[in-house]
Amino acid sequence: MTFQFDSTVDGKAIKIASMIDEHTRQSLLNIVERSMTAQRLTDELDQTFTLWGGPPLVLRMDNGPEFISHVLQQFCRDRVGISYIPPGTPWNNGHIESFNNRLQKECLNRNHWTSLLEARVVIEDFKDDHNHRHRHSSLGYLTPSWGPSRLRGRTLPTAPTLTNPWVARSTDINHTVALEHGGPTIGDLPRDSE
Template sequence: MVTPAAHREAAAYLQTTYEMSQRRACRVIDTDRTSVRYQATRPDDGALRERLKALAQERRRFGYRRLHVLLKREGQIVNKKRIQRIYREERLTVRRRGGRKRAIGTRRPLELPLAPNQRWSLDFVSDQMTDGRRFRILTVIDNCTRECLALVADTSLSGGRVARELDAIIAQRGRPDTIVSDNGTEYTSNAILGWADDTGVGWHYIAPGKPQQNGYNESFNGRLRDELLNETLFRSLPHARAVLENWRRDYNEQRPHSKLGWMTPRDYARALSGESGDRAAQPGGSARTPLATHHHQGSNQPRTLVMAG
């Protein structure tokens, strides 16, 4: 017996079965009478419990930490441990879908981008509609702010289509320094090679069979599949595009990101731009020491495929 609840239960058993006094029962089990007489004064959490269950039903793949951030946004100042207790009592724990292999040994960490548009990453995700037709989704991520810049869904996405989508993003956001991708045929096509030469954007290809070198996009794809694709039945391609765009806006503007101090990607991007403006407005001011030095890698494929780690 190591918990106060177990001590109280044992003392009650001795008092009932052997007609002992409380003092003698506590002496027998070697515990303090104050802990046995203690009555819990836990406040009523009915309203909080119902709101937590509603949020967990709405955000089915969110854990208690992210749900705690959403409750704080609503003005409910609650201890995180209390949220964790209710979360477990209501059996809201998110079940992991399968397992994954873990890399053994040391790996070279990714260099941290220090400002928006220093590095974007691209990748493809596949899914299917209710009638069995398959479609692909092009995901474009800013590695610094973690913003999802585009979710392009279609039954076929060629290199030329990827270049046009990148042009549309650049027209709104500006040109990136570097783009990271795998060695898929869409990214190694003549259309992309010509686009990279014309725009001056450095294109970095990860080593074959090393998706961890594009870890920012791989992590995002996991969240996309877990929170949306595995939870939604797509009736048609227009329906998929509308749902993906709504989720993208929610991801950028509402969903708290654990790696950004539970800020949303949009708020984090605004905070970065505000810090940059403050440093520029202060004459002689010193910039904050970066966590990592950014090296512009440039294009590792001018016209010939060169696999780079």
Template sequence: MRLKELAAIRVHYGYRRLHILLRREGWEVNAKRVYRIYREERLSLRTKTPRRRVSCRTRINDCWAMDFMSDELFDGRQIRLLTIVDHFTRESLAIEVGQRMRGKEVVSVLEDLACDRTLPKTIRVDNGPEFTSKILDQWAYANGVTLDFSRPGKPTDNAFIESFNGSVRAECLNENWFLSLDDAKKKTEAWRVDYNEHRPHSALGNLAPKDFASSGQASLAR
């Protein structure tokens, strides 16, 4: 059952990679057995990833999206930003800034969000090493969250986060001069709060994301 679950999520993975994922989760199984089950379940005949629907917006916390951005401080030091948004409310759930961002930092941010918010059923991500890491894969499995990976070369699979990152770039990163890592954190967080609480969004009837999240329309979809 777990092999079929992994195969459904990682549609481009053959039995060897799926075997590695099973071993990471603690399954004491050899590659030959995985191959036998893989053939018996006809997983080698999986079709290509189906065409995505226009949107997965159904209700709050059904679907989130994550992505990374890069920028630099005034002295040229590189920084990275992890952005997380809710597809339904368009809320910016987090913009985490750091100089090194790996899988464990991604998990830490998600665990912080889980303290105040219900975890989603699905999180859309690309195939970057932070999102395909063992620690994030284990966290998602333990929390019943599906990592929905974009198809290689198809950024439109995660179009909303790409659009959101464009707003972050134009309205925050390009408009500010970051003197330090702490300065970058303060300024991006101030922009995130303003985005959620004041910036009108045409897809939300020109409401700000926070207003939409607390509106009657959003409540009916819970």
């Protein structure tokens, strides 16, 4: 779980709370507000836990003010574990950092919000698209909403293996890119992001 910040065209701040399930890669929390209290965060977490069948074993987050608050500590006591990543080590929370990077590049950087409502609608659409249309190599190129939680007892499809070193899979599973001799090697190609 983490926060991201943006602003509307009038310069007023927007605070975005996101939470990713590390196993399914689903975006489970969507709060877009001007400011957010710890009580508002715990209310939304309670609704999210109810919607998704209960709390996770552990919430991983940085040690921001909302996350170290007494309100959140009380909410999580005897319900869910808390794991704070050390300051300055975003790689310890890599799944949400990867998601935030996509949210920043593909949504926040491309929009100039005229109102908080506009930001809420577009960011919610982005998170819905992430859950239902964005394929992840770590999920066997399934979408988060179709990923491991729906397979129940079946094995996850594996990514295709390369038989020809000059052919590589692009991020679109149905599109194959053939590289000419003397072109970049497989190691030079950009890696899929999660």
